[in-house]
Amino acid sequence: MSRQHMASPEPLERKARPMGALMLALGLVPWAVYWVLTSQGGAAGIPIALGLSCALLAQQVWSRAYRLLDLTAFGYFLTAAAAMYGLDSTLFVDTAGPLSFTVLFLLAVISLAVRRPFSAYSARSDYPKQYWHNPDFISVHNIVTTVWAGVFFLCAIALFFTSIPAVGPLPVALVAAGFIFSLVFQSKGPAYLIQQRFRPYEWHVPVSPTSSKQQNEYDVAVVGAGIGGLSCAALLAKRGFKVLVMEQQAQVGGYCGSLMRDDFIFSTGVAGITGVWENGSVLRLLSRLGVPAEGRFVSNRTRYVYKGKDIDLPAGIPHVVDSLGDVFPEEKEGIGAFFQEATEAYYQLHEYSSDYGTPLPDHLIVRLLGEKAAARMPRNYTALYDWMNKTYRQKLDEHLGSESLKAVLSAASGQSGTSAEATPGLRALLSCIGPYLNGTYFPVGGPRAFAAMLAEVIEQHGGTVLTNYKVDRILSDRRRVRGVRCGEEIFQAHVVVANVNARTCVLQLVEANEIGGPYIDFVKGLKMSRSAFIVYAGVDEDLSSYPSFIQHVDGDYSMFINSNADRRLAPTRRSAITMVAPIGYHDFPSRDERDYDDRKRQLAALLVRKAEEIVPELSSKISVLDAATPRTLESHTSMPEGAVYGFDQSAGSRRPHFRAPIKGLYFAGASTFPGAGIESVVMSGTICANDIEGWIQSPGK
Secondary structure: OOOOOOOOOOOOOOOOHHHHHHHHHHHHHHHHOOOOHHOOOOOOOOHHHHHHHHHHHHHHHHHOOOOOOHHHHHOOOOHHHHHHOOOOHHHHHOOOHHHHHHHHHHHHHHHOOOOHHHHHHHHHHHHHHHHHOOOOHHHHHHHHHHHHHHHHHHHHHHHHOOOOOOOOOHHHHHHHHHHHHHHHHHHHHHHHHHHOOOHHEEEEEEEOOOOOOOOOOOEEEEOEEEHHHHHHHHHHHHHOOOEEEEEEEOOOOOOEEEEOOOEEEEOOOOOEOOOOOOOOOHHHHHHHHHEEEEEEEEEEEEEEEEEEEEEOOOOOOOHHHHHHHHHOHHHHHHHHHHHHHHHHHHHHHHHHHHHHHOOOOOOHHHHHOOHHHHHHHHHHHHHHHHHOOHHHHHHHHHHHHHHHHHHHHHHHHHHOOOOOOOOOOOHHHHHHHHHHHOOOOEEOOOOOHHHHHHHHHHHHHOOOOEEEEOOOOEEOOOOOOEEEEEEEEEEEEEEEOOOHHHHHHHHOOOHHHHHHHHHHHHHHHOEEEEEEEEEEEOOOOOOOOOEEEEOOOOOEEEEEHHHHOOOOHHOOOEEEEEEEEEOOOOOOOOOOOOHHHHHHHHHHHHHHHHHOOOOHHHHHHHHEEEEEOOHHHHHHHHOHHHHOOOOOOOOOOOOOEEEEEOEEEEEEEOOOOOOOHHHHHHHHHHHHHHHHHHOOOOOOO
16 A cells, blocks of 8 residues: 655644733833822823833834734823823823723723733734634633723722722732733633533543443443444454444445445445545554554545546645646645645644544643643644634635636535535645545445454454444433443443434434433534435446546536446446535435435436546446435435535534533544544544543553
8 A cells, every 4th residue: 555655744842931921011011100100199100101102012013913902001191191291181190090990991891892802912922823813712811801801990990989099009909910810811711711611521431341241231332333433442342341333234334335236336425535644543543453554445546627627636745736736837836835834734733642543622632631731732733723713715815816726626625515615624634635645545345344344353352243233222310321222122331432423312312301401402403514416337338547536626526436446346347436416405305205216317317417527428338327315325324414424514613522411422423523534533433432441541652
């Protein structure tokens, strides 16, 4: 198996220096001087404070990076100087304390109202520019600025209604408390907010693989044998846990399956697997399972068809840059810059979590790496955080001007079920940049072979895999998992991993009073991704001159020639093709409607005619034809609306935590972090397995 290699850049370790606190302290200096001098009845406090504020602004004018506190100080003291020297008014001397604290209070309130908390401007000195608009950064400073608003308000009230000076013990104590809070919360606040968001899921069920079990008692029961569930079960079985996997279909794999028609074998949807590189999650999984990777995957050749032009993109950034540069020579410099930055972000994603075998969601970063490491991440992984705060389209726009080029590169975002405008940076790194960087691979023997290998590992290590077993209920008592029920059989389990869509699990498999109304409403409110119409065609022609994967950018469909990846999937001099086109679930009639079969035939014929733009006269060469509709996918996988990617993966969408509100119930697969795709669900299964074990070991070592 050939693999593309590129050295992953080491993150630049930046020691945390509290420059933000220093900038905040400096910003208060003109006010402090003003308060001290005016409290003694001296008007000199105004020009001196104005001079200090001008000095602070001078550097900011040069860098064009202004701090709201310093701008407010300049405006206030300039107005005070004009009133004193132009109007001969002593207002700003006589009422210096209450007036200035009122202005500062208004500064804090207005900055919160316009979502530009003033304390964030000082704290920017501690973080790279890419982090300034991060939601966590803004949330922390919404709290810090709110505290300062309280400080300024209390000081203003105290000075209005008492005779204490602005430099009296109470105002000084309040300002000092505000400063200390700012210093501490800016460091610990991000971790604190993350922990608060996920506090309902902070449970752990101790499971011992060495304890004796009864016949129908298991450490872990896995509902559904998709790749996420199989990965989790295989890791746990390898580590000695007694594992049970139950699958409602006759074969394991879920969407990672194969379909046989006559002498042709088709992928049911999986065209390529990423994460098949030295530090990739798929190869790490095989390594920890003790399964050799050699001979299990073959690399895909990829072609994009755009405006009648074939664009072949070999794996590896240098090849991609050269190929795209030949087609878009005026953009070659921007292409190189884009992929250089994307490569850095991609490797940073895998670098910080290398000891755990998979990238981690933010709450696990805090829990496993610690508050200090979590606080340093935006500084140490600048490129990664820049991508995480933007969409794929925004990153393309930063470097590229040609809309045609962006359309070609945006086609990869369809593998997440989203447009480039809606694809979050994290998803783009995994599903768009990963394939360009390290290529995509197809399992030898078809996708089902990969799933069957994982099932075999489970059974080799004492686990049990039951097919044609449909779980009717996940049993729980007092919000703690007790096992599962299949028909009349009950299997006891300390932990249950739901490798079905979270909506299916929550609405059909658990008791409503156990999981709770608010969580049910949350899951009901999650939008499903789009579905697909899939055509399987056995063709009486050798198509080996074509690449294995072809994406028609204009036509919005893809073609995967299974037999070009593995010749054994079709008879000699014949070819097996899987064609996929996106379609809405409600755009297709239900299976019991009279026009269902007609609609299925019409769409199949239409997709075949479209594909003749790639393979001329294709329709006349087809000897075997079948199709799958959104209703087929829903029936086969119990995925609501036949959603190919589970829940919608657009920017701003939410996903369930991998732990449910019921103690001992996990989600693995596309429902949870990091989303859909074989590599992503392997990550999800790895996270579940490590969490069930208690993160005792460092799996990546």
